[in-house]
Amino acid sequence: MDTLKHVINVLSAPQVSFLAAAIAFFFVFPPTDRFQSWNRRLRLDWLWTVKGGILLHALVIGAFFLSTLDPNFRAIVTKPDNVPIALLLFGTLFFLWLSMKQACDNDARLANDQKPNEYTDPSESKILVWPDLVYIELIAGILCMAALIFWSIALEAPLEEPANPTLSPNPAKAPWYFLGLQEMLVYFDPWLAGVVFPVIIIVGLMSLPYIDTEPGGSGYYSYSDRKLYVSLFMFGWLLLWVYLIIVGAFMRGPNWNFFGPYERWDLHKVVALTNINLSSLIWVKLLNQPLPDNIIIREMFGIAMLGFHFLVIPPLLAMTILKKFYARMGNVKYAVFMFLSMAAVSLPIKMFLRWTINLKYVVAIPGWFNL
Amino acid sequence: MADSKQDQADKLKAAGAGKAHGHVAKGHVASGDGQTRRSFISWVVVGWAAFAACMGGLATITMRFFAPNVLYEPQQTFRAGAVSEYAPGEVSTRWKSKFGIWIVRLDDRVVALSTICTHLGCTPNWLASEQKFKCPCHGSAFRMNGINFEGPAPRPLERHKIYLDDEGIMVVDKTVSFRQERGQWDEPESFVAV
Amino acid sequence: MAEEEKKDFWARFFGSYIWKSIFRVGIPRDRRGRLMQVLSNFFLHLHPVSLPKHAVKLKYTWCMGGLSFFLFIVLTFTGVLLMFYYRPTIEYAYNDVIDLRETTPMGIMREIHRWAAHLMVIAVWFHMFRVFMTGSYKAPREFNWCIGVVLLTFTLLLSFTGYLLPWDQLAIWAITVGSNMAAATPFVGQEGPGVALLSIGNVNLIGRTSDARFLLLGDTSIGAGALLRFYVFHCVFFPLIAVFFMVVHFWRVRKDGGISGPV
Numbered sequence: 001m002d003t004l005k006h007v008i009n010v011l012s013a014p015q016v017s018f019l020a021a022a023i024a025f026f027f028v029f030p031p032t033d034r035f036q037s038w039n040r041r042l043r044l045d046w047l048w049t050v051k052g053g054i055l056l057h058a059l060v061i062g063a064f065f066l067s068t069l070d071p072n073f074r075a076i077v078t079k080p081d082n083v084p085i086a087l088l089l090f091g092t093l094f095f096l097w098l099s100m101k102q103a104c105d106n107d108a109r110l111a112n113d114q115k116p117n118e119y120t121d122p123s124e125s126k127i128l129v130w131p132d133l134v135y136i137e138l139i140a141g142i143l144c145m146a147a148l149i150f151w152s153i154a155l156e157a158p159l160e161e162p163a164n165p166t167l168s169p170n171p172a173k174a175p176w177y178f179l180g181l182q183e184m185l186v187y188f189d190p191w192l193a194g195v196v197f198p199v200i201i202i203v204g205l206m207s208l209p210y211i212d213t214e215p216g217g218s219g220y221y222s223y224s225d226r227k228l229y230v231s232l233f234m235f236g237w238l239l240l241w242v243y244l245i246i247v248g249a250f251m252r253g254p255n256w257n258f259f260g261p262y263e264r265w266d267l268h269k270v271v272a273l274t275n276i277n278l279s280s281l282i283w284v285k286l287l288n289q290p291l292p293d294n295i296i297i298r299e300m301f302g303i304a305m306l307g308f309h310f311l312v313i314p315p316l317l318a319m320t321i322l323k324k325f326y327a328r329m330g331n332v333k334y335a336v337f338m339f340l341s342m343a344a345v346s347l348p349i350k351m352f353l354r355w356t357i358n359l360k361y362v363v364a365i366p367g368w369f370n371l
Numbered sequence: 372m373a374d375s376k377q378d379q380a381d382k383l384k385a386a387g388a389g390k391a392h393g394h395v396a397k398g399h400v401a402s403g404d405g406q407t408r409r410s411f412i413s414w415v416v417v418g419w420a421a422f423a424a425c426m427g428g429l430a431t432i433t434m435r436f437f438a439p440n441v442l443y444e445p446q447q448t449f450r451a452g453a454v455s456e457y458a459p460g461e462v463s464t465r466w467k468s469k470f471g472i473w474i475v476r477l478d479d480r481v482v483a484l485s486t487i488c489t490h491l492g493c494t495p496n497w498l499a500s501e502q503k504f505k506c507p508c509h510g511s512a513f514r515m516n517g518i519n520f521e522g523p524a525p526r527p528l529e530r531h532k533i534y535l536d537d538e539g540i541m542v543v544d545k546t547v548s549f550r551q552e553r554g555q556w557d558e559p560e561s562f563v564a565v
Numbered sequence: 566m567a568e569e570e571k572k573d574f575w576a577r578f579f580g581s582y583i584w585k586s587i588f589r590v591g592i593p594r595d596r597r598g599r600l601m602q603v604l605s606n607f608f609l610h611l612h613p614v615s616l617p618k619h620a621v622k623l624k625y626t627w628c629m630g631g632l633s634f635f636l637f638i639v640l641t642f643t644g645v646l647l648m649f650y651y652r653p654t655i656e657y658a659y660n661d662v663i664d665l666r667e668t669t670p671m672g673i674m675r676e677i678h679r680w681a682a683h684l685m686v687i688a689v690w691f692h693m694f695r696v697f698m699t700g701s702y703k704a705p706r707e708f709n710w711c712i713g714v715v716l717l718t719f720t721l722l723l724s725f726t727g728y729l730l731p732w733d734q735l736a737i738w739a740i741t742v743g744s745n746m747a748a749a750t751p752f753v754g755q756e757g758p759g760v761a762l763l764s765i766g767n768v769n770l771i772g773r774t775s776d777a778r779f780l781l782l783g784d785t786s787i788g789a790g791a792l793l794r795f796y797v798f799h800c801v802f803f804p805l806i807a808v809f810f811m812v813v814h815f816w817r818v819r820k821d822g823g824i825s826g827p828v
Contacts, residue, residue, distance in 0.1 A: 081735075084680075084683035084684070084686075084687065087683075087684075087687060088687050088690075091687060091691060095627065095691055095694060095695070098624065098627075099694070099695070099698040099699075102624065103698065115827060116827045117619075118619040118625060118699075118826055118827050119619075119826075119827045120617040120618045120619060120826070124618065126615035126616055126617055126618075127615060127616050127617070127618055127620070127621055128596070128599050128600070128603075128614065128615050129603050129609070129612045129613060129614055129615060129616060130593065130599045130600075130602045130603050130609065130614075131599070132616075132621055133612060133616060133620075133621050134609070134612075136621060136623075136628070137631055140628050140631060140632060140635070141635050144632055144635060144636070144684075145639065148639065148677055148680055148681055148684070149673070149677065151676075151680050152673040152676035152677045152680055153673055153676075155676070155680075156666065156676060157666075157675050157676045157678075157679040157680070158735070159662060159663065159731055159733050160733040160734040160735045161733060161734045162659045162732065162733060162734070163655075163659070163732045163733055163734060163736060163737035164468075164734060164737075165471075165494075165737065165786065165787065166467055166468045166469075166471050166486065166494055167468065167494060167734075168493040168494045168495075168496075168506070168507050168508060168738055169507065169734050169735070169738060170496060170507035171507050171508075172493055172507045172508045172738045172739075172742075173735075173739075174739055174742060174743075175724065175725060175728055175739060176683075177686050177721060177724070178721075178725070178739075182508075182509065182742070185490075185491065185509050185523060185742075185746075186509045186510060186522065186523050187523065188523070189523070189525055189749070190490065190491055190523075190525075190745065190746050190748075190749035190756070191746075191749040191750060191751055191754070191756075191757045191758060193746075194491075194745075194746030194749055195746060195749060195750045195751065195757075196751075202714060202718055205714045205717075206710070206711045206714050208697075208702060208710065209702040209703060209704070209706070209707035209710050209711075210707060212702075212703070213703070213704070214703075215703065215704070216700075217700040217703075218700040218701070218703040218704070218825065218827070218828070219699060219700060219701060219703075219825040219826040219827045219828065220699060220700070220826070220827040221698055221699055222700065226700065230697075230698070233697055237694070254507065255496075255498075255505045255506075255507055255510060256506070256507060256508065256509055256510030256522070257510070268498075268500065270500075270501060273510070273512070273521045273522065274520050274521060275520060275521060275522070366525075366526075366552060368758050368759075369758065370525060434780065437780040437781075437783065438774070438775060438779055438780055438783075439783055439784075439790065442774070442784060442785065444784075444785065444786075490745075491741070491742045491745040491746065491749075492741045492742065492744075492745040493738060493741060493742065508738065508742060
């Protein structure tokens with residue numbers, strides 16, 4: 001049992017678990033036809049059937065409750081402020097399954113030239129709001145209120161020590177819904193992680209309907225017709241948001257070190273994490289030379305990497321696997337779409353480099369631009 | 372089909388209107404009271420510019436309203452005792468909770484380090500066993516002299532003005548700070564020589 | 566005999582001048598009455614009178630949009646109640662929050678407020694997820710999706726500003742980090758990039774007492790000014806803006822063709 005726990009602790013280290021999740025992700029949520037055929041061959045779409053759903057939920061809920069037998073795990077997940085996170089996780093799993101199941105059903109219907117499940121023939125009479133909808137709203141409201149009151153009686157709202165401006169709690173955590181952002185703050189300068197990224201997320205979400213103007217899949221659950229968009233949305237939502245909330249809530253312990261789910265939160269865990277910039281990594285470690293004085297020459301590898309990522313890869317994709325997509329989108333929409341997607345992909349790349357080689361900045365121009 | 376025809380008709384109309392407009396604006400077609408259309412348009416521009424300027428001014432004043440003129444800050448200077456009270460190589464947390472200052476005795480000098488993490492303002496903890504300041508919020512770490520080496524902190528901790536008064540007691544003045552990345556750590560007021 | 570009298574009483578009650586002046590339409594007994602019920606009621610006029618079948622199915626809507634709104638109402642109600650006991654000053658805030666549980670009658674108001682706030686964040690997220698998965702952001706609902714994103718932002722802002730009010734360790738450090746991000750904003754924060762450009766001669770236009778963080782906190786550090794400001798943001802300013810966007814959001818749902826569905 002202890003060896004199993006130890007193995008899970010090791011595997012849950014972000015460099016392992018994130019990489020595994022990211023690779024598996026594209027097979028479970030295929031963005032292109034190629035991936036979808038792999039998805040079908042591996043029969044991964046079975047997850048979105050009733051049987052698959054039961055298995056999925058049983059596995060996750062079973063693993064969760066089995067884990068609560070472990071005192072370290074229990075100590076963390078049963079904090080009152082972590083209850084909403086558990087709620088969010090099970091809710092996400094359930095609604096993910098529910099929407100994907102309906103999407104797969106509709107995909108199958110559309111493939112057979114049938115209308116989606118949600119379709120109502122115009123000749124059918126409509127449902128009256130009074131009483132049918134009003135009663136549903138009433139019942140939903142009553143249930144919600146009852147649950148809230150029960151929850152409030154059962155669990156006291158947390159209140160910590162009085163504010164002390166000279167002593168930060170260890171670890172000091174943001175509200176759970178900002179844990180993704182707090183995690184970003186570990187890897188990027190505050191003006192990027194705290195200001196630019198939220199703005200990009202908000203503006204990116206707002207621009208979604210103006211980028212995805214394809215008429216298919218409007219008003220019913222579907223996947224196949226809009227797989228690229230759904231896949232990317234899921235990537236941002238599941239891997240960059242929910243995953244980072246899990247990491248931030250359950251796996252960041254004292255001194256903001258990583259701890260496995262069954263690891264004791266040891267105040268004195270020693271982790272050496274001396275940072276290194278890409279420039280010194282290449283110039284000093286690989287080329288055995290002193291850092292050049294000219295900033296542009298010093299940082300040219302990082303700038304080249306950034307340029308390749310944002311300026312070379314999108315046109316390459318447009319000429320190869322996204323050819324048809326590019327033709328449909330046109331220049332402007334494609335550029336905006338690619339900027340947002342490449343930005344979303346660049347986050348985990350930078351995080352991964354930090355986890356593995358302690359890379360601090362890809363481009364470091366102090367006072368101006370640190371990335 | 373009907374739609375596209377309608378569209379085309381609209382486009383034609385719009386194009387025609389644009390042309391006519393350009394033409395009239397170029398020529399000086401007098402209206403009833405001798406005022407040209409151009410001068411009318413320029414008055415409209417002036418009017419709107421004045422309106423925009425007023426709104427901008429109002430917005431600025433409103434923003435200014437949020438910046439108070441008088442601050443009630445806690446005491447910014449304090450006497451930190453004699454140099455001899457600090458052992459060589461010691462990081463003293465004596466003034467941490469009261470004034471937010473670590474007194475650090477390095478090899479050749481005593482400095483007053485700010486306890487504010489340069490990343491996002493949390494208070495790091497001094498881990499004596501690892502000889503580093505470690506911030507609990509995002510994992511930044513600083514060496515004893517204040518240089519950052521771990522985590523996201525973009526620059527070293529700030530040092531504050533420290534000097535000996537007439538009685539030979541060190542006084543720390545938090546209103547003046549010295550930053551390493553600006554080359555200020557060798558300024559005479561930033562340390563007390565040992 | 567008594568039964569008949571009772572019936573008579575209710576018939577007279579519902580037929581009375583006062584009742585009729587309040588509810589113009591009698592108790593709905595047929596299709597027309599039910600339509601009129603929705604049309605003639607201010608609180609129901611948010612709804613259309615009738616809906617396609619899939620619109621009332623839980624597995625389509627998950628009820629999340631409605632629950633978000635419901636939770637907002639719960640939060641407004643409990644929030645106003647809390648305001649009767651809570652004083653936003655450093656001396657009192659923390660003890661008032663303790664008193665809300667220990668000495669105030671119905672000592673779970675703060676609990677309801679806090680858990681409902683968490684629930685609302687979750688409900689808004691799931692609502693967005695549902696709208697995305699059903700492709701309901703597509704034409705003609707593009708702009709309403711944008712308003713929804715604004716509402717999501719304000720939900721988070723409301724929750725975040727409420728975080729400071731208990732004045733405990735969690736509060737002050739979350740706000741320390743949050744407000745220092747304001748200080749890192751390009752050009753308008755003193756730690757942000759580009760701020761050195763904004764100077765006249767040697768004088769910086771943006772400094773410790775003139776940057777975005779200072780405007781937010783009303784001070785150079787988190788103290789009485791910040792607590793009062795966040796209190797006003799949390800209780801008045803943000804809810805008002807959120808209500809404004811909500812009104813537009815709901816109105817646009819109707820004007821953009823009601824609930825989405827396949828054509």
